[in-house]
Amino acid sequence: QRPRLRPALLALAGLGAVGAGVVLVSAFDPAGRFSFVSENIAEIAGGAGLTVNEIIVRGQQNTPRELIRAAIGTRHGDPLLAFSPAQAKARLESIAWIESAEVQRNLSGNITVTITERKPFAIWQHNGEFAVVDRDGRVVSADTLDAFGPLPLLVGDGAHRLGAALYDALKQEPEVQRRVQALVLVGERRWNLRLHNGTDVLLPEAHEGVAVKRLAELQRSSALMDRPLAAIDLRLPDRLVVRQLPAPEPEPQRGTAQRRSGRG
Numbered sequence: 001q002r003p004r005l006r007p008a009l010l011a012l013a014g015l016g017a018v019g020a021g022v023v024l025v026s027a028f029d030p031a032g033r034f035s036f037v038s039e040n041i042a043e044i045a046g047g048a049g050l051t052v053n054e055i056i057v058r059g060q061q062n063t064p065r066e067l068i069r070a071a072i073g074t075r076h077g078d079p080l081l082a083f084s085p086a087q088a089k090a091r092l093e094s095i096a097w098i099e100s101a102e103v104q105r106n107l108s109g110n111i112t113v114t115i116t117e118r119k120p121f122a123i124w125q126h127n128g129e130f131a132v133v134d135r136d137g138r139v140v141s142a143d144t145l146d147a148f149g150p151l152p153l154l155v156g157d158g159a160h161r162l163g164a165a166l167y168d169a170l171k172q173e174p175e176v177q178r179r180v181q182a183l184v185l186v187g188e189r190r191w192n193l194r195l196h197n198g199t200d201v202l203l204p205e206a207h208e209g210v211a212v213k214r215l216a217e218l219q220r221s222s223a224l225m226d227r228p229l230a231a232i233d234l235r236l237p238d239r240l241v242v243r244q245l246p247a248p249e250p251e252p253q254r255g256t257a258q259r260r261s262g263r264g
Contacts, residue, residue, distance in 0.1 A: 050079065050080045050107065050109070051076075051077050051078060051079060051080055051109060052074055052075065052076055052077060052078045052079075052080055052083065052109055052111060053076065053108065053109025053110055054076070054109065054110045054111070055072060055074070055075070055076070055110075055111045055113070056110065056111070056112045056113065057072075057113045058112070058113065058114045058115070059114055059115040059116060059117060060115060060117070061117055062097050062117055062120070062140070062141070062148075063095060063097040063098055063115065063117060064097075067095050067097075068092065068095075068113070068115070070091075071088060071091035071092045071095060072088050072091075072092070072103075072111070072113060073087070073088055073091065074088075074111070080105065080107070080109055083105060083111065085103040085104065085105050085111075086103075088101075088113070089101050089102070089103045092113070092115060096118075096138065096139060096140045096141070097117050097118055097140050097141070098115050098116070098117060098118070099116045099117060099118045100115070100116045101113065101114070101115045101116070102114045102115075118138060118140050119134055119135070120132045120134065120140060120141070120148040120151060121133060121134050121135045121151065121152075121164065121167075122151050122152045122153065122154045122160070122163055122167070123145055123151050123152070123153050123154070124137075124139070124154045124155075124159060124160040124163075125153060125155045125156075125159075125182075126155075126156070126157065126159075126160070129142070130142070130145055131145075131160075132145060132148065132151070133154070133160045135164045136161070136164075137160040137161035137162075137163075139160070152167055152180075152182075152183060153181065153182040153183065154182070154183050154185070155182050155183065155184040155185065155194075156184055156185035156186065156188070157188050158185055158188040159183065159184070159185040162185060162188075163183055163185075165208070165209075166183055166191055166203075166208050166212075167183065169208055169209040169212045170183075170212060172209075172212070172213075173212055173213065173215070173216040175216055175219055175220070176193075176212055176215055176216050176219065176225070179195050179196055179197075179225050180193050180194070180195060180196075181194050181195060181196045182194040184200075189205055190202075190203065190204070190205040191203045191208055193215075195225060197225075197226075197228070198230075199225065199227075199228075199229045199230065199231065199232060200230070200231045200232070201215060201225075201231070201232045201234065202231060202232070202233045202234060202235050203234055203235070204234060204235045204236075204237070205235075207237075210237075211234045214234060215232070215234060218240070224242075227242075228245055229242050229243065229244060229245065230243040230244060230245045230246070231243040
């Protein structure tokens, strides 16, 4: 008794014959008069049973599912050979959250998508607007800013691209880091640290790591960051300049003179 071939194998055999025919026609038809044959291969395959059976997505955490579905561009029951893994990969990697994507298609009808997402690193404040960025400064989301837990705040033009190095220096000095509210880039070249108590710490250009260590030593020796100061200037390596808060204005005195009503 001759073994029975499964429909998918019969479809492959038929497609092989069609493919061979396309090659032969192409050889004798340079003008492309029969190019419609190759364009209909996917439709023929769908009619023979080669359709999308299941789409499996791995690695999704923050990327909206509807964006992933739209980027994949196919659904259950569509012709399998009409789906291009390369084109789907390109569309997926154009999504801000997605760093890389791998797309595989097999003849059982399954499409497997594995994505690697960018990691939320900081919140960037720029021109009054806020966005979540990764370590490289790429904006990944402008919504649900509080959905990722506490993130460092970067302020100013270019701060999203340059903040990672300063953040790493702060992580080496936890007593400094926990007092910092924001990392403010001044003129796209130099950083200030805005402390939770309102003090601004002015750091030298290109020597932020050394200045952060110096600030930690000053905190250990004199609790400098706990004082009510307007600014701590560390831009000069051999000098410390502190600026006091302006003295509060005296409250206006109440008049003590009172009108006395006359008798009569």
